Amino acid sequence: MNHTRPYSASLDRLRPAGLRPTRQRLALARLLFETGDRHVTAEQLHGEARDAGIRVSVATVYNTLHQFTEAGLLREVVVDPGRAYFDTNTSEHHHFYTEETGALEDIPGDRVVLALMPNTPLGTVIDRVDVILRLKTDS
Amino acid sequence: MNHTRPYSASLDRLRPAGLRPTRQRLALARLLFETGDRHVTAEQLHGEARDAGIRVSVATVYNTLHQFTEAGLLREVVVDPGRAYFDTNTSEHHHFYTEETGALEDIPGDRVVLALMPNTPLGTVIDRVDVILRLKTDS
DNA sequence: TCAATAATTAGAATGACTCTAATAAATCTC
DNA sequence: GAGATTTATTAGAGTCATTCTAATTATTGA
Structure with a gap:
C-alpha cells in the first residue's frame, strides 16, 4: 500500500x-x-x-x-x-450463471476443457470461446 | 405431406x-x-x-x-x-456466433466435447451448458 | 348454447443503453 | 505557465427490445 x-x-x-x-x-x-x-x-x-x-x-x-x-x-x-x-478477470476462464438470482461467478480456466473443436464457417476464425454453465437452485 | x-x-x-x-x-x-x-x-x-x-x-x-x-x-x-x-433445434448442440454480422449457426453436439466439469456452487445444480464460439471475419 | 377460461390486442410503460450538443477538463505548444 | 487544441464529461432526450395493462375476442367444457 x-x-x-x-x-x-x-x-x-x-x-x-x-x-x-x-x-x-x-x-x-x-x-x-x-x-x-x-x-x-x-x-x-x-x-x-x-x-x-x-x-x-x-x-x-x-x-x-x-x-x-x-x-x-x-x-x-x-x-x-x-x-x-463486465468481468475484471481477463484471463482465460468460464462462468457459472444462476438466472434466478443473477449471480455470475468465475470457473477457473483449467476446470473446463474443450475438446474436438469444429471447423469454423468459411472466412471466419474463432475470436473467443465462451462456456456458460447455467445453474438452478436444487431446492 | x-x-x-x-x-x-x-x-x-x-x-x-x-x-x-x-x-x-x-x-x-x-x-x-x-x-x-x-x-x-x-x-x-x-x-x-x-x-x-x-x-x-x-x-x-x-x-x-x-x-x-x-x-x-x-x-x-x-x-x-x-x-x-430462439432456436428451433432443441437437441444438445452449441453455437457459432459472428457478432459483426449477427449470424448464428448450430454446431452439432458431437463436435464439441466438454471435459472436467467443475463442482457447482452449494445449493445449485447444472441446468444447461452453453458453448458459444464467437467468430470474426478473417479479412 | 352459454358460461367459464384463456388468448390476443393496441398502445402505454419500462429498462438498458446510446446519442447530442454544450460545458469542462487535460494536454500540447511556445 | 498561458493559451490553443484536443479529448472527456454531462444532462437529458432518444432509441430499441421487451413487458405490462386492461379491454376485447376466441376457445373450451358443461
Missing part, C-alpha cells in the same frame, strides 16, 4: 491504453480493480460510485466500461439478454 | 404443451417448424408473419416464443445483450 500515491495502480492501467487519467476514470478503475476479481453491470457500478461520493454520469459509466473493455482491462460476459456484465 | 390437414403437425406440438391451438400459435408454429432448424428473433418472426399475411401482435409473438420455450419446443440462445434469439 502506498498512501501517498493512491491512484498509481489505476494510472498505470490507463496510460498504456491511451486513456487520459480523468477523475472519473481513475475513480471507476479503483472501484473495479482494487477489490479482486468481480462482475459488474453499469447500473451497479454507477450505484457504487454514487455511494462512494463520486459524481459520474451514467453515460460516462457506459463509456468507461466500453473503453476499458476495448483496452483489454475488462471482458464483457453475455449471459442475460438485456443486461451486460 | 398431408394437404388435407396442413396444421396437424403444429397441432400435435401444441396439444401436449397444454397450449390452445389458436390461429396465431398455429401460424407461428408453422413458420418456425416447417422449414428445418432455424434461429429467429421476435422481430424477425413478426416480420415473417406480416409478410405471410398473418395478423399477429408483437405481444403475441413474444408470448408465443416464451410459451414454446417453456414447453421445450424452442430454446433461447443468449449471444447478444439486448436481443434474444
